[in-house]
Amino acid sequence: MSVMSQTAPYDVEAVRSDFPIFRTEIRGKPLAFLDSGASAQKPQAVLDAMDALYTGAYANVHRGAYMLSEKATAAYEGSREIVRGFINARSVKEIVYTRNATEGINLVASSYGRKFLKAGDAVLISEMEHHANIVPWQLLREQIGIELRIVPVADDGSWLMEEYRKRLDGVKLVALTHTSNVLGTVTPAKEITALAHAAGAKVLLDGSQAVVHRTVDMQDIDCDFYVFTGHKLYGPTGIGVLYGKEALLDAMPPYQGGGDMIRIVTFEKSTWADLPHKFEAGTPAIAEAVGLGAAIRYVEGVGIERIAQHETQLLNYATQRLSAVKGLNIHGTAVGKAGVISFTLDSAHPHDISTIVDRAGVAIRAGHHCAQPLMARLGVPATARASLAMYSTKAEIDQLAAALDVVVEMFS
């Protein structure tokens, strides 16, 4: 791993050299990977950590009274401490491992929702939610009859605090994205949380797109639940995090039953393990948790604020560069947005765009981005999206812009 001084200028080439995928060529051209918002590439440090576990310290966790199991348990629980520090939670009891952010939201909807919400209680979400933060609440609505309320967003993707405030009456849970995966809009989490608490509502934030772009501090935001996924944070797939305030998690019933989440089981009755294990039924994703810990260590080594600065500079460059492409419209221009650029072309459909730029070695996403209601709001069937990461470069943006010029040439 390249060690970068936190005071030296950001060396993106040194960062790239830590990601083996960039040695790959696509159709004989250097890979321009602009789809990290869907899933990020992995640094060697993550691969090494998982490899080291499997080759030298692998066994099931929390079970065996033998050296290997103890080593594996230490690695697994050690990564939980890394996650705790990363988001500044008070205790590792508040860090529940899930498969991904989606499972974290479903866990809250199912466990907290069915115990603490009742028919007629409102859950408030926004127009720019990912399907993962819409469908679990619709399922809960079918099960117990909650009301699902929607906060509109401005045409440019900006958060409308007044619209939010107006809808808070009777809301018991606010469930919002912390950063939109389509528009890049960063929601003012702290203020949103304070207003919700004043109205007697709990707050869940979906931070999958947020934790990768900036410092996220649970004590500062004061939200009740926070979820994110590992694979967008340069970690492996199959591992995500649910943060929940200890008192709330304590009061909630288990989400799934099975091994590892119990204290004592008899046929008459079972009692639950302490937090966070109460919510981790079955053998967990051990190597993936270790990989996530390594990913966070890697990100912290480079410096999340330095990554944020790099991405912001690149976002400005990309916005300028892409705006010069004939007939290109950017969707989402809120102030302070994250490194996500959704766009459409007057002359070509997003799928045609994606197929053509792929020929130039550029990977972007085209489609509805799991946000069909937002597509309807924007009045487009789909968008193309370029998303930035710590390893993104100006050269990649140039490669995309040149490929888009070809698209325009073909279609007009």
Add this chain to the structure above:
Amino acid sequence: MLDDLRDLYQEVILDHGKRPRNFRQIDNASHHAHGHNPLCGDQLVVYLAVDEAGVVQDVSFIGKGCAISTASASLMTEILKGKTEVQAKQLFERFHAMCTGAEAQSTNGPTDDGLEEDMERLEVLSGVREFPSRVKCATLAWHTMTAAIDGKDQISTED
């Protein structure tokens, strides 16, 4: 780079994509169906006016889609006019086999079904074979047409 792409985006496709033929509603349609590809959000409606003898007198479509799906729908409407319902379905099956590369295994009767000329016209879309994610774009209108003939009013490529 442009040369590679010409296999997929041939002039005929770009032309039909930009200026689709029979892009209109048929008011007295005997059949119509909505087609939806949830993966990319493409939606279209296919209209057919089929007479009592089962011959397609008129066929049209409206909707939004990529160049491939629009061109495919447009070409389809040109080809189906004057065909019987049975021929329309045969064409769909042969076209589908062409797009997925299953052409050789097609068991749809003898190749002297009189549809060779039409299949030759559709050959411009065979480039999607190299782009698995785009096969559904090329076949959406055809799936929808078949659903309309079968009396279904909705079809999704994910069904």
